[in-house]
Amino acid sequence: MDFQLDDDQRALRDGMRELLERRFPRARLRRVVDGYERSAVTLDRALWRELGTAGFFALRLPESAGGVGLGLPEAVLAMEEAGRALLPGPLVATQLAAGLETAGAAEGAAVVTALDLGAGAAADPLVEHLASADAVLVLSGEDAGVVPADALADSARPIRSVDPATPLHRAHPQALPPGASGAAARLRREAALLTAAQQLGSASRTVRMAVDHATARTQFGRPIGAFQAVQHLCARMLVRAESARSVVYAAAVTEDAGDIAAAKLLADEAAVRNARDCLQVHGGMGFTWEADVHLHLKRAWVRAGQWQTAAGAEEELAAGLLLTAETGL
Numbered sequence: 063m064d065f066q067l068d069d070d071q072r073a074l075r076d077g078m079r080e081l082l083e084r085r086f087p088r089a090r091l092r093r094v095v096d097g098y099e100r101s102a103v104t105l106d107r108a109l110w111r112e113l114g115t116a117g118f119f120a121l122r123l124p125e126s127a128g129g130v131g132l133g134l135p136e137a138v139l140a141m142e143e144a145g146r147a148l149l150p151g152p153l154v155a156t157q158l159a160a161g162l163e164t165a166g167a168a169e170g171a172a173v174v175t176a177l178d179l180g181a182g183a184a185a186d187p188l189v190e191h192l193a194s195a196d197a198v199l200v201l202s203g204e205d206a207g208v209v210p211a212d213a214l215a216d217s218a219r220p221i222r223s224v225d226p227a228t229p230l231h232r233a234h235p236q237a238l239p240p241g242a243s244g245a246a247a248r249l250r251r252e253a254a255l256l257t258a259a260q261q262l263g264s265a266s267r268t269v270r271m272a273v274d275h276a277t278a279r280t281q282f283g284r285p286i287g288a289f290q291a292v293q294h295l296c297a298r299m300l301v302r303a304e305s306a307r308s309v310v311y312a313a314a315v316t317e318d319a320g321d322i323a324a325a326k327l328l329a330d331e332a333a334v335r336n337a338r339d340c341l342q343v344h345g346g347m348g349f350t351w352e353a354d355v356h357l358h359l360k361r362a363w364v365r366a367g368q369w370q371t372a373a374g375a376e377e378e379l380a381a382g383l384l385l386t387a388e389t390g391l
Contacts, residue, residue: 067139071135071136071139074132074136074139074140075139075140075142075143077116078116078118078139078140078143078144079143079146079147081112081113081116082143082144082146082147082149083147085109085112086106086109086147086149088354090106091147091148091227091354091357094150094226094227095226095227095357104193104194105150105151105173105191105194107173110151110170110173111169111170111171112170113170114168114169114170114171115169115170117129117130118140118153118157118170119156119157119160119167119168119169119170120160120168120169121136121137121140121157122134122136122137122157122161123160123161123168127163128168129160129168133314134252134255134314134315134317135311135314135315137157137256137259137314138255138256138259138310138311138314139259141153141154141256141257141259141260141263142259142260142262142263142266142310143263144260144263145259145260145261145262145263145264145267145333145361145365146263146264146266146267147263147267148227148264148267148354148357148358148361150191150227150228151173151191151194152173152174152175152176152190152191152195153256153260154176154253154256154257154260154369155174155175155176155199155253156170156172156173156174156175157256158174158176158199158249158252158253159172159174159197159199159208162199162206162208162245164197164199164208166196167197172196172197173191173194173195173196173197174195174196174197174198174199174208175189175190175191175192175195175197175198175199175211176189176190176198176199176200176201176253177189177198177199177200177201177214177233178201178250178369179200179201179202179203180201180202180203180246180250187232187233188221188230188231188232188233188367189214189218189230189231189232189233190228190229190230190364190368191228191229192211192214192218192229192231192233193220193229193231195211196210196211197209197210197211198210198211198213198214199249201246201249201250202246203246204246204247205245205246206245206246206249214231214233217233218231218232218233219231219232220232223364224360224363224364225357225360225361225363225364226357226360227357227361228361228364230364250369250370251317251319251322253368253369254322254323254325254326254369254370254375255310255313255314255317255322255325255326257326257365257368257369257370258306258310258313258322258325258326258328258329258330259310259314259329260365261306261326261329261330261332261333261362261365261366262303262306262307262310262329262332262333264333264336264337264358264361264362264365265299265302265303265306265329265332265333265336265337265362266303266307267358268299268333268336268337268339268340268355268358269296269299269300269303269336269340271340271344271354271355271358272295272296272299272336272339272340272343272344273287273296275343275344276292276293276296276343279345286343292343295339295342295343296339296343298339299335299336299339299340302328302331302332302335302336303332303336305328305332306325306328306329306331306332309321309324309325309328309329310325310328310329312325313325319378319382320378320379320382322370323370323374323375323376323378323379323382324375324379326369326370326375327372327375327376327379330362330365330366330372330375331372333358333361333362333365333366334359334362334363334366336358337355337358337359337362338359340355340358341355341356341359
Protein backbone atom coordinates (compact mmCIF):
# COMPACT_ATOMS: atom_id res chain seq x y z
CA MET A 63 0.00 0.00 0.00
CA ASP A 64 1.40 3.41 -1.01
CA PHE A 65 1.12 6.10 1.67
CA GLN A 66 2.99 8.75 -0.34
CA LEU A 67 1.05 11.96 -0.96
CA ASP A 68 -0.14 12.54 -4.50
CA ASP A 69 0.05 15.90 -6.26
CA ASP A 70 -3.44 16.97 -5.21
CA GLN A 71 -2.77 16.13 -1.56
CA ARG A 72 0.50 18.05 -1.58
CA ALA A 73 -1.29 21.02 -3.13
CA LEU A 74 -3.94 20.85 -0.40
CA ARG A 75 -1.31 20.73 2.33
CA ASP A 76 0.70 23.60 0.83
CA GLY A 77 -2.39 25.69 0.24
CA MET A 78 -3.55 25.24 3.82
CA ARG A 79 -0.11 26.18 5.12
CA GLU A 80 0.00 29.30 2.95
CA LEU A 81 -3.48 30.35 4.09
CA LEU A 82 -2.59 30.01 7.76
CA GLU A 83 0.77 31.74 7.40
CA ARG A 84 -1.03 34.65 5.78
CA ARG A 85 -4.11 34.82 8.03
CA PHE A 86 -2.80 33.43 11.30
CA PRO A 87 0.86 34.47 11.63
CA ARG A 88 2.77 34.44 14.88
CA ALA A 89 1.70 38.01 15.69
CA ARG A 90 -1.95 36.92 15.59
CA LEU A 91 -1.24 33.92 17.80
CA ARG A 92 0.46 36.17 20.36
CA ARG A 93 -2.55 38.53 20.39
CA VAL A 94 -4.79 35.57 21.18
CA VAL A 95 -2.46 34.47 23.98
CA ASP A 96 -2.24 37.95 25.44
CA GLY A 97 -6.02 38.26 25.29
CA TYR A 98 -6.29 35.31 27.67
CA GLU A 99 -4.76 37.39 30.44
CA ARG A 100 -7.56 39.92 29.91
CA SER A 101 -10.23 37.19 29.72
CA ALA A 102 -10.83 38.27 26.13
CA VAL A 103 -10.17 35.13 24.08
CA THR A 104 -12.65 35.03 21.21
CA LEU A 105 -12.45 33.27 17.89
CA ASP A 106 -11.65 35.24 14.75
CA ARG A 107 -14.97 34.90 12.92
CA ALA A 108 -13.53 36.34 9.72
CA LEU A 109 -10.83 33.67 9.67
CA TRP A 110 -13.42 31.00 10.51
CA ARG A 111 -15.51 32.08 7.52
CA GLU A 112 -12.41 32.16 5.32
CA LEU A 113 -11.65 28.58 6.34
CA GLY A 114 -15.20 27.70 5.39
CA THR A 115 -14.85 29.43 2.02
CA ALA A 116 -11.62 27.50 1.41
CA GLY A 117 -13.52 24.26 2.02
CA PHE A 118 -11.80 23.32 5.28
CA PHE A 119 -14.98 22.27 7.08
CA ALA A 120 -16.62 20.79 3.98
CA LEU A 121 -13.65 18.71 2.84
CA ARG A 122 -15.49 15.42 3.26
CA LEU A 123 -18.94 16.53 2.17
CA PRO A 124 -19.92 15.23 -1.27
CA GLU A 125 -19.88 17.73 -4.09
CA SER A 126 -23.61 17.22 -4.53
CA ALA A 127 -24.05 18.68 -1.03
CA GLY A 128 -21.79 21.65 -1.71
CA GLY A 129 -18.65 20.04 -0.31
CA VAL A 130 -15.21 19.32 -1.69
CA GLY A 131 -15.77 15.57 -2.01
CA LEU A 132 -12.47 14.43 -0.49
CA GLY A 133 -11.81 11.83 2.21
CA LEU A 134 -10.38 11.35 5.67
CA PRO A 135 -6.73 11.39 4.48
CA GLU A 136 -7.18 14.89 3.09
CA ALA A 137 -8.91 16.04 6.28
CA VAL A 138 -5.93 14.71 8.24
CA LEU A 139 -3.53 16.77 6.10
CA ALA A 140 -5.55 19.93 6.70
CA MET A 141 -5.77 19.31 10.45
CA GLU A 142 -2.03 18.65 10.57
CA GLU A 143 -1.38 22.13 9.19
CA ALA A 144 -3.81 23.62 11.70
CA GLY A 145 -1.91 21.90 14.51
CA ARG A 146 1.38 23.13 13.13
CA ALA A 147 0.11 26.72 13.30
CA LEU A 148 -1.57 26.24 16.71
CA LEU A 149 -4.79 27.49 15.17
CA PRO A 150 -7.32 27.77 18.02
CA GLY A 151 -10.95 26.76 17.92
CA PRO A 152 -13.15 23.66 17.82
CA LEU A 153 -11.97 22.72 14.33
CA VAL A 154 -12.70 19.01 14.69
CA ALA A 155 -16.20 19.47 16.10
CA THR A 156 -17.17 21.98 13.41
CA GLN A 157 -15.95 19.69 10.63
CA LEU A 158 -17.88 16.75 12.12
CA ALA A 159 -20.97 18.92 12.48
CA ALA A 160 -20.68 19.92 8.82
CA GLY A 161 -20.95 16.22 7.98
CA LEU A 162 -24.22 16.13 9.94
CA GLU A 163 -25.46 19.03 7.79
CA THR A 164 -25.52 21.45 10.72
CA ALA A 165 -26.62 24.86 9.47
CA GLY A 166 -23.66 27.14 8.76
CA ALA A 167 -20.95 24.68 9.83
CA ALA A 168 -19.65 23.80 6.35
CA GLU A 169 -19.46 27.44 5.31
CA GLY A 170 -17.71 28.59 8.51
CA ALA A 171 -20.72 30.75 9.38
CA ALA A 172 -21.29 28.74 12.57
CA VAL A 173 -18.83 27.62 15.25
CA VAL A 174 -19.67 24.21 16.68
CA THR A 175 -17.95 22.80 19.76
CA ALA A 176 -18.44 19.31 21.21
CA LEU A 177 -19.53 17.55 24.38
CA ASP A 178 -18.80 13.82 24.70
CA LEU A 179 -20.96 11.97 27.23
CA GLY A 180 -19.90 8.50 26.17
CA ALA A 181 -18.64 5.65 28.32
CA GLY A 182 -15.44 6.62 30.05
CA ALA A 183 -16.12 10.35 29.79
CA ALA A 184 -15.60 12.52 32.84
CA ALA A 185 -18.56 13.17 35.12
CA ASP A 186 -18.39 16.86 34.17
CA PRO A 187 -16.69 16.83 30.75
CA LEU A 188 -14.89 19.86 29.37
CA VAL A 189 -16.13 21.93 26.45
CA GLU A 190 -13.75 24.19 24.51
CA HIS A 191 -14.60 27.66 23.20
CA LEU A 192 -18.17 27.46 24.50
CA ALA A 193 -18.50 31.25 24.76
CA SER A 194 -17.70 31.59 21.04
CA ALA A 195 -19.84 28.66 19.87
CA ASP A 196 -23.20 28.77 18.14
CA ALA A 197 -23.97 25.09 18.67
CA VAL A 198 -22.72 22.00 20.51
CA LEU A 199 -22.24 18.55 18.99
CA VAL A 200 -23.43 16.18 21.73
CA LEU A 201 -22.31 12.55 21.73
CA SER A 202 -24.25 10.49 24.24
CA GLY A 203 -23.89 6.71 24.21
CA GLU A 204 -24.34 5.67 20.59
CA ASP A 205 -26.32 8.75 19.63
CA ALA A 206 -25.14 12.11 18.33
CA GLY A 207 -26.95 15.36 17.76
CA VAL A 208 -26.43 19.11 17.66
CA VAL A 209 -28.04 21.49 20.14
CA PRO A 210 -27.83 25.30 20.49
CA ALA A 211 -24.91 26.51 22.60
CA ASP A 212 -27.44 28.29 24.84
CA ALA A 213 -28.49 24.85 26.10
CA LEU A 214 -25.27 24.83 28.14
CA ALA A 215 -25.24 28.49 29.12
CA ASP A 216 -26.82 28.06 32.55
CA SER A 217 -25.23 24.72 33.45
CA ALA A 218 -21.58 25.20 32.48
CA ARG A 219 -18.94 27.10 34.39
CA PRO A 220 -15.64 28.42 33.05
CA ILE A 221 -12.39 26.99 34.38
CA ARG A 222 -8.84 28.22 33.95
CA SER A 223 -7.26 26.42 31.02
CA VAL A 224 -3.62 25.38 30.87
CA ASP A 225 -3.66 26.50 27.22
CA PRO A 226 -4.18 30.27 27.01
CA ALA A 227 -5.69 29.95 23.51
CA THR A 228 -8.24 27.27 24.47
CA PRO A 229 -10.82 28.54 26.97
CA LEU A 230 -12.66 25.70 28.69
CA HIS A 231 -15.98 25.21 30.46
CA ARG A 232 -16.93 22.32 32.70
CA ALA A 233 -20.32 21.09 31.57
CA HIS A 234 -23.23 19.45 33.37
CA PRO A 235 -24.75 17.06 30.82
CA GLN A 236 -27.98 16.37 32.70
CA ALA A 237 -29.29 19.69 31.37
CA LEU A 238 -29.00 18.57 27.74
CA PRO A 239 -31.53 16.74 25.57
CA PRO A 240 -30.31 13.47 24.01
CA GLY A 241 -29.06 13.24 20.46
CA ALA A 242 -30.64 10.94 17.93
CA SER A 243 -28.46 10.19 14.90
CA GLY A 244 -26.86 6.95 16.11
CA ALA A 245 -23.45 7.86 14.69
CA ALA A 246 -21.50 8.52 17.88
CA ALA A 247 -19.00 5.65 17.57
CA ARG A 248 -17.92 6.71 14.09
CA LEU A 249 -17.72 10.36 15.07
CA ARG A 250 -15.57 9.57 18.10
CA ARG A 251 -13.13 7.61 15.94
CA GLU A 252 -12.91 10.37 13.37
CA ALA A 253 -12.51 13.02 16.07
CA ALA A 254 -9.69 11.07 17.71
CA LEU A 255 -7.86 10.75 14.39
CA LEU A 256 -8.30 14.41 13.43
CA THR A 257 -7.08 15.43 16.88
CA ALA A 258 -4.07 13.13 16.42
CA ALA A 259 -3.37 14.95 13.15
CA GLN A 260 -3.28 18.26 15.01
CA GLN A 261 -0.87 16.74 17.52
CA LEU A 262 1.29 15.52 14.63
CA GLY A 263 1.44 19.02 13.20
CA SER A 264 2.56 20.42 16.53
CA ALA A 265 5.17 17.68 16.96
CA SER A 266 6.61 18.41 13.52
CA ARG A 267 6.66 22.14 14.18
CA THR A 268 8.61 21.78 17.44
CA VAL A 269 11.23 19.68 15.60
CA ARG A 270 11.76 22.60 13.22
CA MET A 271 11.81 25.11 16.10
CA ALA A 272 14.45 23.08 17.96
CA VAL A 273 16.67 22.64 14.90
CA ASP A 274 16.41 26.32 13.96
CA HIS A 275 17.35 27.39 17.48
CA ALA A 276 20.20 24.88 17.71
CA THR A 277 21.57 26.24 14.43
CA ALA A 278 21.34 29.92 15.40
CA ARG A 279 22.25 29.80 19.09
CA THR A 280 25.99 29.76 19.82
CA GLN A 281 27.86 28.75 22.96
CA PHE A 282 31.60 28.53 23.45
CA GLY A 283 32.00 29.92 19.95
CA ARG A 284 29.98 27.14 18.27
CA PRO A 285 26.31 26.57 17.39
CA ILE A 286 24.78 24.45 20.13
CA GLY A 287 23.65 22.07 17.40
CA ALA A 288 27.28 21.05 17.01
CA PHE A 289 27.16 19.36 20.42
CA GLN A 290 26.28 15.68 20.36
CA ALA A 291 23.80 15.88 23.25
CA VAL A 292 21.70 18.45 21.37
CA GLN A 293 21.97 16.47 18.13
CA HIS A 294 20.67 13.35 19.86
CA LEU A 295 17.79 15.30 21.39
CA CYS A 296 16.73 16.66 18.01
CA ALA A 297 17.13 13.26 16.37
CA ARG A 298 14.82 11.64 18.92
CA MET A 299 12.26 14.37 18.27
CA LEU A 300 12.37 13.69 14.54
CA VAL A 301 11.97 9.93 15.06
CA ARG A 302 8.91 10.48 17.26
CA ALA A 303 7.28 12.84 14.77
CA GLU A 304 7.90 10.62 11.74
CA SER A 305 6.82 7.47 13.57
CA ALA A 306 3.57 9.17 14.53
CA ARG A 307 3.14 10.46 10.98
CA SER A 308 3.28 6.98 9.45
CA VAL A 309 0.66 5.65 11.87
CA VAL A 310 -1.65 8.68 11.55
CA TYR A 311 -1.55 8.53 7.75
CA ALA A 312 -2.13 4.78 7.76
CA ALA A 313 -5.11 5.13 10.11
CA ALA A 314 -6.61 7.74 7.79
CA VAL A 315 -6.59 5.12 5.02
CA THR A 316 -7.77 2.08 6.99
CA GLU A 317 -10.17 3.93 9.37
CA ASP A 318 -9.72 0.95 11.71
CA ALA A 319 -10.47 1.60 15.39
CA GLY A 320 -7.24 -0.04 16.53
CA ASP A 321 -5.16 1.92 14.03
CA ILE A 322 -6.80 5.16 15.14
CA ALA A 323 -6.10 4.34 18.79
CA ALA A 324 -2.43 3.72 17.95
CA ALA A 325 -2.33 6.98 15.98
CA LYS A 326 -3.77 9.00 18.87
CA LEU A 327 -1.44 7.36 21.37
CA LEU A 328 1.72 7.98 19.34
CA ALA A 329 0.72 11.48 18.21
CA ASP A 330 -0.08 12.57 21.77
CA GLU A 331 3.29 11.26 22.96
CA ALA A 332 5.13 12.92 20.07
CA ALA A 333 3.46 16.28 20.65
CA VAL A 334 4.03 16.36 24.40
CA ARG A 335 7.54 14.92 24.49
CA ASN A 336 8.74 16.90 21.48
CA ALA A 337 7.52 20.14 23.06
CA ARG A 338 9.36 19.25 26.26
CA ASP A 339 12.56 18.45 24.36
CA CYS A 340 12.19 21.62 22.29
CA LEU A 341 11.97 23.56 25.52
CA GLN A 342 15.14 21.81 26.69
CA VAL A 343 16.96 22.84 23.50
CA HIS A 344 15.90 26.43 24.04
CA GLY A 345 17.24 26.40 27.59
CA GLY A 346 16.19 29.09 30.06
CA MET A 347 14.57 31.29 27.41
CA GLY A 348 12.24 28.43 26.53
CA PHE A 349 10.49 28.88 29.88
CA THR A 350 9.59 32.52 29.20
CA TRP A 351 6.11 33.72 28.26
CA GLU A 352 7.48 35.41 25.14
CA ALA A 353 8.78 32.15 23.65
CA ASP A 354 6.28 29.99 21.74
CA VAL A 355 7.56 26.65 23.02
CA HIS A 356 5.26 26.55 26.04
CA LEU A 357 2.25 27.16 23.78
CA HIS A 358 2.89 23.92 21.91
CA LEU A 359 3.33 22.01 25.17
CA LYS A 360 0.14 23.39 26.70
CA ARG A 361 -1.90 22.75 23.55
CA ALA A 362 -0.51 19.20 23.41
CA TRP A 363 -1.62 18.60 27.00
CA VAL A 364 -5.15 19.76 26.22
CA ARG A 365 -5.43 17.73 23.01
CA ALA A 366 -4.09 14.62 24.75
CA GLY A 367 -7.14 14.70 27.00
CA GLN A 368 -9.66 15.11 24.19
CA TRP A 369 -11.73 12.39 22.50
CA GLN A 370 -9.42 9.49 23.34
CA THR A 371 -6.96 9.56 26.23
CA ALA A 372 -3.85 7.42 26.48
CA ALA A 373 -5.68 5.05 28.81
CA GLY A 374 -8.59 4.75 26.39
CA ALA A 375 -6.29 4.13 23.43
CA GLU A 376 -4.39 1.46 25.36
CA GLU A 377 -7.65 -0.27 26.26
CA GLU A 378 -8.72 -0.23 22.60
CA LEU A 379 -5.43 -1.73 21.50
CA ALA A 380 -5.49 -4.35 24.26
CA ALA A 381 -9.03 -5.39 23.30
CA GLY A 382 -7.91 -5.79 19.69
CA LEU A 383 -4.94 -7.94 20.70
CA LEU A 384 -7.15 -10.15 22.86
CA LEU A 385 -9.64 -10.57 20.03
CA THR A 386 -6.82 -11.53 17.66
CA ALA A 387 -5.50 -14.07 20.13
CA GLU A 388 -8.95 -15.60 20.63
CA THR A 389 -9.94 -15.78 16.99
CA GLY A 390 -6.51 -16.33 15.47
CA LEU A 391 -7.21 -13.65 12.86
